[in-house]
Amino acid sequence: MSRFKIRCAVLLAGICAALSLTGPATAAPAPNGGLTLRSDIAINARLHELVFTTPDLNAPTYVRVLLPQGYSSARRYPVLLLLEGCCNAAPQARDWTDPAKGNAEAIVGNTPVILVMPDSGKGGFYSDWYNNGHGGNPRWESYHIGQLLPWIDAHYSTVSGRRGHAVAGFSMGGFGAMSYAARHPDRFVSAASFSGALDSNDPQAVTTDEMLAYLDNPVPGSLWGPRSTQEIRWRAHNPWDLAANLRGMHLELYTGNGNPGPFNKTYDSTEGKDVHPQSVSMHNRLNSLGIAHEWHDYGGGSHSWSYWRRDLTQYLPGLMATFAHPPAQPEPFTFTAAEPRFDAYGYQVTVNRNSPAFTTLSGVTHNGFTLNATTSATVVTATRYRSGAAYQVTTSTPRGKKSQTIHAARDGRLTIPVSLGALTTNQPDIDTLIAQHSETATITIAEHI
Structure with a gap:
């Protein structure tokens, strides 16, 4: 060559x-x-x-x-x-x-x-x-x-x-x-x-x-x-x-x-x-x-x-x-992407925008996750919940907490809307985006007894 x-x-x-x-x-x-x-x-x-x-x-x-x-x-x-x-x-x-x-x-x-x-x-x-x-x-x-x-x-x-x-x-x-x-x-x-x-x-x-x-x-x-x-x-x-x-x-x-x-x-x-x-x-x-x-x-x-x-x-x-001897899937896991729609380890994220901007899904476990994004989003979980069971999903943002009851679909997934501020950025820096340009929502999931 x-x-x-x-x-x-x-x-x-x-x-x-x-x-x-x-x-x-x-x-x-x-x-x-x-x-x-x-x-x-x-x-x-x-x-x-x-x-x-x-x-x-x-x-x-x-x-x-x-x-x-x-x-x-x-x-x-x-x-x-x-x-x-x-x-x-x-x-x-x-x-x-x-x-x-x-x-x-x-x-x-x-x-x-x-x-x-x-x-x-x-x-x-x-x-x-x-x-x-x-x-x-x-x-x-x-x-x-x-x-x-x-x-x-x-x-x-x-x-x-x-x-x-x-x-x-x-x-x-x-x-x-x-x-x-x-x-x-x-x-x-x-x-x-x-x-x-x-x-x-x-x-x-x-x-x-x-x-x-x-x-x-x-x-x-x-x-x-x-x-x-x-x-x-x-x-x-x-x-x-x-x-x-x-x-x-x-x-x-x-x-x-x-x-x-x-x-x-x-x-x-x-x-x-x-x-x-x-x-x-x-x-x-x-x-x-x-x-x-x-x-x-x-x-x-x-x-x-x-x-x-x-x-x-x-x-x-x-x-x-x-x-x-393959290592197990990380738990919890973190995943960052810039596409408006992405998936990782069975989780599917759709952010309500058409232009790219970094979004991070982190701390993901059976009990919830954290989402850092520039605008509202929908998160569909992996198949890890009881089909048809009711779950209390609590979303905590800088504006307060909101709880809702969501039933797991037949395939064991939860579809969770996440409301965040309509912030925008064109040239995010991966190290400062989360702190300066996006909002954080922490979601906890608990099955109703």
């Missing part, structure tokens, strides 16, 4: 964060969403190349699936979604299994895991594109999370649910792995970044990410819009801003500092000046939040396949140990 492509890959990977108002974070994925398998070619006994068409992309798209040795439908296997960096021509799906690049088949060996390696565009950024307010294709997140992974679970013998799914990637794919994990923490039990650009608040990231997106569409503002006017759309996918969502997950971060190392003899500014500072920023953010993670700042190293192969090799043992 050329130095230009490498640099692009990193920064683009790093800018991170576009937000679609109707992306997968807003609703549970459909079983297939129009995804159609067009061909399945066996490269060898383990490796298959699939070609799909989907309404979320304008052209057929490739996926490589590497099955475990001795794959049998009589047992179930966990899944690792393995993501690609920027700038390579389609099909990007082939890079991780190219012996001269990822060499994943040899690295995985007899490890009992299914690898899923999809296309991602030259600079797709694992996002549903804003397209200057028009929306539409490409919708990479809707495709990968809402269509491809459910299809894999339906057509292969996989371990279902969060406990059987992980995501990892390099460069832009490192961003994608941490962004997908933070936006969908109920879908993944582990996430890893190899030389990922993980904080788009880095000033260098903006220009680079826009430049890399031009590889797929040269119209300015297509990816997430201009940063100057659409900052929240950038930050709504930014792993740094969404880091609190990663609590309870097995996490690993790998980065070099660009200096000469075992596989490079000269300084690499892409790794040293672009990716490394963003990875350090993410590491510090996780530490400040008290979120456990493995930090591999290995010193000398460049932005190249030699190091990403080593990263994958080192990640596999911890990943498989996590699959063997």
Whole structure:
């Protein structure tokens, strides 16, 4: 890969964060969403190349699936979604299994895991594109999370649910792995970044990410819009801003500092000046939040396949140990999103606005939750209450308390309206939004005796 492509890959990977108002974070994925398998070619006994068409992309798209040795439908296997960096021509799906690049088949060996390696565009950024307010294709997140992974679970013998799914990637794919994990923490039990650009608040990231997106569409503002006017759309996918969502997950971060190392003899500014500072920023953010993670700042190293192969090799043992003994869903949990509609761990939140603004659902247990939002909302709980039973729901806000009786639906969910002030903000800061721009409602739930 050329130095230009490498640099692009990193920064683009790093800018991170576009937000679609109707992306997968807003609703549970459909079983297939129009995804159609067009061909399945066996490269060898383990490796298959699939070609799909989907309404979320304008052209057929490739996926490589590497099955475990001795794959049998009589047992179930966990899944690792393995993501690609920027700038390579389609099909990007082939890079991780190219012996001269990822060499994943040899690295995985007899490890009992299914690898899923999809296309991602030259600079797709694992996002549903804003397209200057028009929306539409490409919708990479809707495709990968809402269509491809459910299809894999339906057509292969996989371990279902969060406990059987992980995501990892390099460069832009490192961003994608941490962004997908933070936006969908109920879908993944582990996430890893190899030389990922993980904080788009880095000033260098903006220009680079826009430049890399031009590889797929040269119209300015297509990816997430201009940063100057659409900052929240950038930050709504930014792993740094969404880091609190990663609590309870097995996490690993790998980065070099660009200096000469075992596989490079000269300084690499892409790794040293672009990716490394963003990875350090993410590491510090996780530490400040008290979120456990493995930090591999290995010193000398460049932005190249030699190091990403080593990263994958080192990640596999911890990943498989996590699959063997998956951590429980965090309880209580916290989840932050900027979409007007989102879901997490079975809870569905609809905020009464059309424009994006950060909302946080926190302290969520059977006994209630706290909601920080800029306006009123409706929260539909997970299925955890007695069907038809009556519950006293008390909402406490700065204006006082209000109690109401709500009956659980047949599926065991409560639908709770939350009245808050009609506050607005266009450029919220993730650290000060809750204190300065939103109101807090604390909801307690008790069953009537």
